[in-house]
Structure formats: structure tokens, C-alpha cells
Amino acid sequence: MTAERGERDEYPGADGRTSRAAVAKRVEALLARMTLEEKVGQFHQGHNLGDADAADIRLGRVGSAIVASSATAGNDRQERVRAATLNRLQRVAVKESRLGIPLLFARDVIHGHRTVAPIPLGQAASWSPEHVRRCAEVAAREARADGITWVFTPMLDIARDGRWGRIAESFGEDPYLAARLAEAAVRGYQGDDLGDGEHVAACAKHFVGYGAVEGGRDYNTLEVSAYTLHNVHLPSFRAAVRAGVASVMSAFCDLNGLPVAASPDLLRRILRDDLGFGGVLVTDWEGVLELTRHGVAGDGKEAARQAFLAGNDVDMVSGLYRDHLPGLIRAGRVPPERLDEAVRRVLTLKFRLGLFERPYVDEGEAARVQFTPEHRAATLDLARRSPVLLQNRGDLLPLGAGIRVGVFGAAATWRGQLFGTWTLDGEAGDVPTLLEAVRKVHPGPHEVWHTANIDEALDWARQTDVVIVALGETPTRSGEDHSVASLDLPAGQPEMLEALHALGVRVVTVVFSGRPLVLTRVVRASEAVLLAWHPGVCGGEAVAEILYGLVNPSGHLPVSLPRQTGQLPAHYSFKPTGRPLATFPQAYRLSDERDSPLFPFGFGLSYTRFEFSNLWVDPEVPLGQPVRVTVAVKNVGERAGETVAQLYLRDVVASRTRPVRELRGFERVALEPGACRQVAFTLTADDLSFSDETGTPRLEPGEFRVLVGENSSVTLEGAFRLLAEGPQKD
Ligand code: BGC
Numbered sequence: 001m002t003a004e005r006g007e008r009d010e011y012p013g014a015d016g017r018t019s020r021a022a023v024a025k026r027v028e029a030l031l032a033r034m035t036l037e038e039k040v041g042q043f044h045q046g047h048n049l050g051d052a053d054a055a056d057i058r059l060g061r062v063g064s065a066i067v068a069s070s071a072t073a074g075n076d077r078q079e080r081v082r083a084a085t086l087n088r089l090q091r092v093a094v095k096e097s098r099l100g101i102p103l104l105f106a107r108d109v110i111h112g113h114r115t116v117a118p119i120p121l122g123q124a125a126s127w128s129p130e131h132v133r134r135c136a137e138v139a140a141r142e143a144r145a146d147g148i149t150w151v152f153t154p155m156l157d158i159a160r161d162g163r164w165g166r167i168a169e170s171f172g173e174d175p176y177l178a179a180r181l182a183e184a185a186v187r188g189y190q191g192d193d194l195g196d197g198e199h200v201a202a203c204a205k206h207f208v209g210y211g212a213v214e215g216g217r218d219y220n221t222l223e224v225s226a227y228t229l230h231n232v233h234l235p236s237f238r239a240a241v242r243a244g245v246a247s248v249m250s251a252f253c254d255l256n257g258l259p260v261a262a263s264p265d266l267l268r269r270i271l272r273d274d275l276g277f278g279g280v281l282v283t284d285w286e287g288v289l290e291l292t293r294h295g296v297a298g299d300g301k302e303a304a305r306q307a308f309l310a311g312n313d314v315d316m317v318s319g320l321y322r323d324h325l326p327g328l329i330r331a332g333r334v335p336p337e338r339l340d341e342a343v344r345r346v347l348t349l350k351f352r353l354g355l356f357e358r359p360y361v362d363e364g365e366a367a368r369v370q371f372t373p374e375h376r377a378a379t380l381d382l383a384r385r386s387p388v389l390l391q392n393r394g395d396l397l398p399l400g401a402g403i404r405v406g407v408f409g410a411a412a413t414w415r416g417q418l419f420g421t422w423t424l425d426g427e428a429g430d431v432p433t434l435l436e437a438v439r440k441v442h443p444g445p446h447e448v449w450h451t452a453n454i455d456e457a458l459d460w461a462r463q464t465d466v467v468i469v470a471l472g473e474t475p476t477r478s479g480e481d482h483s484v485a486s487l488d489l490p491a492g493q494p495e496m497l498e499a500l501h502a503l504g505v506r507v508v509t510v511v512f513s514g515r516p517l518v519l520t521r522v523v524r525a526s527e528a529v530l531l532a533w534h535p536g537v538c539g540g541e542a543v544a545e546i547l548y549g550l551v552n553p554s555g556h557l558p559v560s561l562p563r564q565t566g567q568l569p570a571h572y573s574f575k576p577t578g579r580p581l582a583t584f585p586q587a588y589r590l591s592d593e594r595d596s597p598l599f600p601f602g603f604g605l606s607y608t609r610f611e612f613s614n615l616w617v618d619p620e621v622p623l624g625q626p627v628r629v630t631v632a633v634k635n636v637g638e639r640a641g642e643t644v645a646q647l648y649l650r651d652v653v654a655s656r657t658r659p660v661r662e663l664r665g666f667e668r669v670a671l672e673p674g675a676c677r678q679v680a681f682t683l684t685a686d687d688l689s690f691s692d693e694t695g696t697p698r699l700e701p702g703e704f705r706v707l708v709g710e711n712s713s714v715t716l717e718g719a720f721r722l723l724a725e726g727p728q729k730d
Contacts, residue, residue: 026356038060041063081425104355105148111123111153111423111536112426117536120168121515124181126386126555127668134188135378135379150200151203156237158173158212162216162517163215163483163515166211172558174572176662178236203246203248204245205248206284209222209251234695238275247282249284250281252290262307308321383541390561397549398546399548401443406467407467413450418534418537432541436540465505466507469507475534498521511532518598572661575657580660609635610710622723623699632678642668646663647664661712
């Protein structure tokens with residue numbers, strides 16, 4: 001992979017006025033006029049601001065506002081953003097405060113704004129950076145039209161425990177896939193020019209390790225070795241920084257005995273110095289105050305000191321910076337240079353966003369740009385690539401003409417079912433339900449029946465060829481603060497499915513979920529299974545098109561699906577151990593369950609079949625040179641379709657234990673029936689190296705294996721030798 005460094009010579013899209021030098025000059029001029037209180041004011045992020053906050057804004061005591069009324073806004077009801085309210089507050093900042101510094105308005109625009117896209121986990125299932133980028137751009141455009149200039153997304157936590165509700169907000173279990181999607185999302189939100197009025201500042205969160213909370217319990221403590229931190233949890237953040245992400249959010253959990261928000265080692269040494277991040281670092285909600293709850297600070301003042309010295313620039317809502325930083329600076333307990341450094345970053349962001357030139361939003365803009373046919377089309381495009389076809393016994397799908405179809409389940413008619421967690425600005429009225437969408441594409445002549453009542457369903461199913469069962473989780477069962485102990489479907493659902501199946505009717509199950517649920521019983525009691533995640537405003541349509549073959553499914557799992565909860569962790573890039581399963585087949589690691597997951601990472605079926613052949617790998621490559629890999633992909637079925645060619649690497653002998661395979665390349669391939677294409681991958685030094693526990697990249701000569709195919713359990717294998725100039729370690 002090649003990408004620019006975080007600190008570019010020039011801001012992307014910069015013109016004379018927004019060039020790095022011009023912005024720096026304006027920042028210095030402003031900084032020179034600021035009082036200590038005004039400087040500290042730039043760090044204070046208020047929430048749910050209203051007219052009562054005007055006095056503080058007038059005094060320059062507020063720098064930004066999160067437009068949310070509670071801490072877990074994703075699963076709470078929130079008011080829609082009101083541009084008029086934001087303009088009113090902005091007018092106070094610009095016209096009535098001494099220096100007229102505009103406010104930043106932030107919001108959790110996590111998977112779309114008014115045009116709601118699939119949840120991030122569902123977006124990741126598309127394996128399509130381009131579609132993810134485009135949807136981020138749509139969200140940015142819509143949010144900016146409401147006056148939002150800063151979005152707290154993308155979430156780049158690597159999530160390997162489906163019990164953790166926030167896995168819905170993640171790009172899944174794999175650092176490489178998450179890194180590619182991180183770059184795409186950042187580019188989509190931020191565009192080439194933050195000041196063009198159509199883009200917003202993105203925020204890579206939660207730096208770092210939050211995805212590994214113990215037992216998948218939200219907000220829990222965690223222990224992650226430095227080696228794992230560097231190889232698993234940091235790469236997605238590194239990618240976001242390289243793509244120029246404007247801000248990062250520190251995690252509020254504690255990692256290896258110190259809350260991240262109080263760790264200069266993580267925030268200053270690793271994030272700033274090693275990754276080269278130069279933008280704004282914001283705490284998570286009350287992250288400063290939480291240092292007292294974690295028990296590392298005795299009071300709010302000490303918490304403010306620790307958080308600020310650790311490197312957090314902006315204090316999300318706790319108010320402790322505002323209350324204590326001026327005193328701490330006057331007492332010499334926080335160096336003034338540190339203060340100016342942080343103010344510069346906040347002001348720079350405001351200049352780059354063009355807020356000094358255009359602080360207000362046109363109140364008619366939202367109606368013109370939100371939920372337009374163009375935005376719907378971009379979202380539908382992504383929604384069509386997100387559902388994963390897990391099973392299709394006897395090629396039951398796609399459904400043909402002339403059959404009698406019933407739709408069973410409340411999930412088929414509830415509009416909110418499609419939205420997903422963190423849908424703050426979507427409107428239920430915008431959503432065609434699955435049932436409506438099925439009726440639209442169903443060719444007749446028989447009408448599609450629907451019921452949410454199991455007795456009725458059992459009655460009707462007898463006269464039906466196929467029953468589409470819509471089940472799974474409601475959106476609020478996943479997301480923040482919504483972890484679960486069991487990955488099984490909610491009670492009653494598998495039983496209903498089994499009762500239908502027992503009648504001999506053919507069952508197509510559509511699973512809506514925000515996490516990798518255990519689908520073992522679903523797979524047994526259904527002919528076909530489509531995992532639709534929470535697919536967003538166009539999800540009903542996308543799913544119906546797939547069921548009826550108007551669209552060929554092409555989603556692939558961004559996370560392994562376990563056979564049962566106790567099988568966790570079920571991720572694919574485990575270590576060989578001293579008793580590898582391949583050579584010690586008797587060495588089952590569990591006596592009551594297989595080791596393999598129900599469906600491996602990367603898995604996804606299509607209505608056509610693809611064949612991978614002619615894998616060619618550069619046999620010997622000098623250290624530092626790229627490695628070329630090619631493979632032929634052929635559509636050997638009868639329909640046009642898209643697959644994802646995936647390349648996995650195994651470093652056979654290294655100075656540290658390395659996973660049995662790791663994703664190092666992928667490409668979506670669209671092929672007409674009978675067509676064949678050669679897919680080429682280039683592996684760079686970055687792809688071949690890993691970090692040791694100090695974070696130093698190690699590019700070690702020796703043998704590497706390359707595995708290519710449609711999922712992480714493929715066996716088409718090649719190898720190459722990375723040559724050292726001196727003696728080789730193996
Ligand atoms: C979450 C963040 C979110 C913030 C603001 C926190 O509770 O962890 O992801 O951005 O709230 O709503």
C-alpha cells in the first residue's frame with residue numbers, strides 16, 4: 001500500500017487563502033490577541049447548547065458543541081439538527097464575542113445523515129472502499145447542509161468479540177480491511193478541501209484498543225500487549241492519519257493499567273510522534289471526568305491536568321478544562337507552550353473549514369441537498385453490495401416467477417429495523433420496508449402474503465412455495481452500551497423458524513443484525529440465508545432485489561461467524577501455536593466444538609460461481625522490492641456477478657510468532673458469465689513487515705506463503721522467498 005504521510009506539505013485542495021502557510025499566519029495573528037481564558041475556551045466542547053449558553057459563548061468560553069442531548073446518543077432518541085439554532089449560536093460567537101471566533105458543531109454522523117447507509121459493519125461487508133468513500137461523501141454533504149462541520153466517525157476499533165455492541169460501528173475484525181476502509185471514509189468525509197462547504201472534519205476513534213474490551217462488555221477494562229497493539233489495533237489509525245484525518249478521539253477505556261485519555265505514551269509518543277498525527281485530539285464523552293472515576297485522578301483539577309498533559313486538546317463536555325486549566329497554567333503546572341500548541345490546532349481546523357469566511361449555514365440548503373435521488377442512488381449502490389449470502393441450498397435463490405411467496409416476521413414491516421444504531425437524522429418515512437420492496441419486485445401472479453403471527457404463518461405456509469422469514473436483532477440491541485452475553489438469536493426466533501421448517505416449506509431467512517450472531521440453527525432450518533446487517537434506508541430494496549435476482553449478491557463477511565458463543569474468539573488470523581491444527585489434527589482446542597467458525601472471514605456466496613487459478617508469485621524477491629502476484633479469476637456460472645479476490649500472507653519463520661494468515665490485498669472483480677480476468681496484487685515492504693513490541697517495523701527475509709481466493713479458508717497457495725543480502729535467518 002502506498003499513501004501520503006499525515007503531515008503533508010500542503011492541505012489537500014488548498015488555494016492561496018487556505019495554504020498551510022497562509023493558515024499558519026492567520027492562526028498566529030489570532031493567537032497573539034487571545035487571553036488565557038479565551039485560549040482555554042477553544043478546548044471546551046459543550047453539548048445540547050441553547051440560548052442559555054449565549055453568555056459563555058460571548059465570553060469566548062466555548063470552542064465547539066456536540067449536537068447531542070445525551071452520552072449514548074446512538075440508542076437514545078435525539079432531536080434532528082436545527083440549522084436555525086446552530087446559526088443563532090454561531091451569530092453570538094462571531095458577532096458578540098471579543099474575537100469573533102466561530103464555533104465548530106460536531107455530531108455523531110456514523111453511517112449516513114438523513115440518507116441512512118448500512119451500519120459500518122455492513123459497509124465493510126461490501127469490501128468496496130470506493131462505495132464506502134462515496135457514502136461518506138454523501139453523509140458529509142448532508143451534515144454540512146445542517147451546519148455540522150465535524151463528525152465523530154469513522155470508528156476504527158478492531159472488533160473480534162461480537163458480544164460487544166459497538167462491533168456494529170466497526171469495520172470488523174481485520175486490521176487490513178479496516179485500514180483500507182478508514183482511508184476511504186476519511187477521503188469521503190473530508191474531500192480535497194475541508195473549506196468547500198460540502199465536506200466536514202472526520203474523527204478517527206477511539207484511539208486505541210477499545211475494541212478489545214474484556215469479555216466484549218462495553219466500557220470495560222482491557223489488557224493488550226504492545227506487540228498486539230502495534231499489529232492489530234494501530235494500523236487502521238495509521239491509515240487514517242496518512243489519509244489526512246483532521247481529528248482523532250481518545251478512548252475512554254483503560255488499557256494496560258492506565259486510562260488511554262491519561263496516557264502520554266499512547267497519545268503523544270505513539271499518535272503524535274510515531275504516526276505523525278498533527279490534527280485535533282478530542283476526548284470521548286466526559287473522558288476527562290472519567291479519569292476520576294477510573295481512580296487515577298483525585299479530583300477534577302488533577303483529571304484536567306493529566307488529560308491535557310497526555311495530549312487531549314478538546315474536552316468533550318466535562319467542563320473540567322474550562323474550570324481548571326487557567327489556574328493550572330497560572331500555577332505553572334501546565335506549560336503555556338503546550339497550551340498554545342493545542343489552540344493552534346483548533347484554530348487551524350476552523351480556518352481550514354472556512355468558518356471565518358462562512359460561519360453560517362444557509363437554512364434552505366438541507367431541503368435541497370438531503371435525501372436527493374443522487375444520494376439515495378449512492379446509498380443503494382452500497383446497500384446492494386453489503387448483504388452476505390451465506391447459504392443457498394438447491395439454488396433456491398433467486399426466486400423465480402410464478403411461485404407463491406409469504407413473508408413472515410415483524411422485521412419485514414418495521415421501518416426502523418433497517419436503520420441501525422446511530423441513526424440520528426434518518427426519517428422512518430423515507431424507508432421502504434422489506435415487505436413493500438418484495439411486493440414491488442415480486443412478479444406475480446400470486447400475491448405475497450405477510451404475517452407477524454406464527455400460528456397464521458404456520459397455516460398459510462402449507463399453501464406456499466417459499467416463506468421469507470425476516471428476523472434478527474433490533475438496531476438498539478447493538479451499538480454503544482448494548483453488549484450481550486450470548487450471540488444466539490433473541491429467544492423464540494429459532495423456534496419459530498424450526499416450526500416453519502418442520503412443515504417442509506422452503507425457508508429463506510433474512511437476518512438483520514448489528515453483530516456476528518450465531519446462526520447455527522438458522523442455517524439448519526433454512527434453505528437460504530442472507531445476512532443483511534442493518535442495511536439503511538435503501539436496505540429493503542437492496543435485499544428484495546437480491547432475493548429475486550435483480551442484483552447478484554456480492555457481500556463478504558468482515559468478521560467470522562462463530563458456531564456458538566463459547567467459540568469466541570473466532571477470528572481467522574490466529575497463531576499457529578506449538579501444536580498447529582494442520583499438523584496435529586487431533587489437537588482440538590475445544591472438546592465439544594470444532595475449531596473452525598460456522599462461516600469464515602471473507603466468506604460470501606453469489607448466484608454464479610467463480611474459479612481462481614494460475615496463481616503466480618515472484619519466486620524470489622530482494623529485500624525492499626515489491627512482490628508481484630497474479631491470479632486468474634473466471635466466472636464459470638451463468639450470471640454476471642462480482643466477487644472479492646482476497647490475498648492472504650503467511651510469514652513462515654519470523655522473529656516473533658505470526659498469524660497463520662493475514663489479509664494483505666483484496667479487489668472486487670466484476671465478470672460476465674464465462675469471462676476471465678487476471679487480477680494483479682503488489683505487496684510492498686509495508687505489507688510484508690510487522691511491528692515488534694516497540695513499534696519498529698521488521699521486514700525479515702525468508703519464506704512467505706501466499707493464499708488467494710474468495711475467503712480466508714482458501715487453499716490456492718503460492719510462495720516466495722524474500723532475499724537478504726547477508727546471511728539468512730532460516
Ligand atoms: C461514544 C463516542 C461518541 C460520543 C459522543 C461516546 O459515548 O463513545 O463514540 O462519539 O459519545 O456522542
